[in-house]
Amino acid sequence: MLTRSFFLKILSGALIFGAWEYAGRTGVNYALPTFLESMKALFDMTMSGLIFEAYADTLRPLAVGVFISSFIGIGIGVWVGLSEKFDWLVSPIFIIMQAAPLAALIPLLIMAYGIGLTSKVFVVCIMAMPVIVLNTSVAVKNTPSSVKEMARSFLGTEKDVILKIIIPAASPVIFAGLRLGVSAGFIGAILAELKITPTGVGDIISYSRMTADYPSMYAAIFSIILLAVLFLNLLEKIENFFFKGNNQGYIS
């Protein structure tokens, strides 16, 4: 369906890719291929199956890390939001995790967990989890007290209040945190492949950089961005499906 917003999205894409193509053709930098060259490289990699092999490697730490960060992150976030003591105990860890320069921590992770999957999952989690935990806890703390009182006055149990009031009420901010966390997780997954052991998409990026195969390098970068965007769109769809009236904010 050709709606106005769809048209604008196409236009926005055309402008950026057009600018890329133009910059590639005029040769601002010898290392910048044109958009079409990069797309051709992506097409070749798809045809040869190379990109699928690469994603099979990349997606493993990414999926595991994002899954752990989302579920455990939201769980810890809800708990932090509900209990002041737990907040004091746990929040500093996540604030430090968020503030610490990850690249500097990678050598420590390698020493502790080796160069396998565990270290990479850790990198993804360190990137993704703090923002999910902190957003969730803030959202839980800010649940309007009158809605909680309402549930209590209509005989809701503590569990009802958490499941039927606090979590739905916090869901817009939880989902905002998830979006930020998941995109940070993508960054973490690639960072892990560049800094720990070159596998998957990270391997394509570093290998094609070394062999000066710039179209392939850009194709790999493009594909990971595309995947991240598609995944974020999916998250938004899930949110709208579950909490339909919520995107209008609070009423009083």
Add this chain to the structure above:
Amino acid sequence: MSDQTTDNAVSVKNIYKNYGEIEALRDLSLDFPNGQLTSLLGPSGCGKTTLLKIIAGLLPATQGEVFVNGSLVTKPGPDRAFVFQDFALMPWASVLRNVAFGLELRGVNKNEREDIAAKYIKDVGLVGFENSFPHELSGGMRQRVGLARALSVDSPVLLMDEPFSAVDEQTRRKFQEDLLNLVKNENKTFIFVTHSIEEAVYVSDQIAILLPRPSRVSEIIKPKGFRNKDVDSIRKDREYLDTVESIWKSLRTYVE
């Protein structure tokens, strides 16, 4: 068992409530006759809402007891339903789910509770809005949802915390008329918090005037003469006007 179980739906006995150093309520006692509407009227900060929430079981009293139909209140119970000043609707839930929410929390199954909710949605005049979300409704309609939710659990006591203060004046007058009919037709006891003198005199069988710092009941007024008149002539009634005037005289010294 309290001695007035037959006459009084709710009895408040020697209630004290302190918030730290601040004394919100001191030795407050009050009876709420069965099937009548009692207003708690007073300037802001006099503890009206605090008292209502203690009766609801949402706040613990520092000292003293509340009885509802003879049983001691320690927590919210099925014998009381609450109507909130800010409606307290769930923005992520449809009108139907909001109205049925009290029943949902009581474990009534989905079909049954939606049938009951549909009846009360009809009673409050929201037919056709069952699947709307709260943000799509006007302020007055939102409070109708809040009222339908409280009615659908069919509690003998209805606690209303300034229910009409967030709606516009015209809607408010309509609500007041509807409330009079509700009191007449439903065999329920209403406890109604308001800061509007006119509203209190218009809708109440009994008005408890609360004075602040520390809060206490300074006077109980029971308008008699115009209670059975029709809704249009109450505001012109001599006794109505005199009552409003005398309450204002006793309250004005407490208003800065």
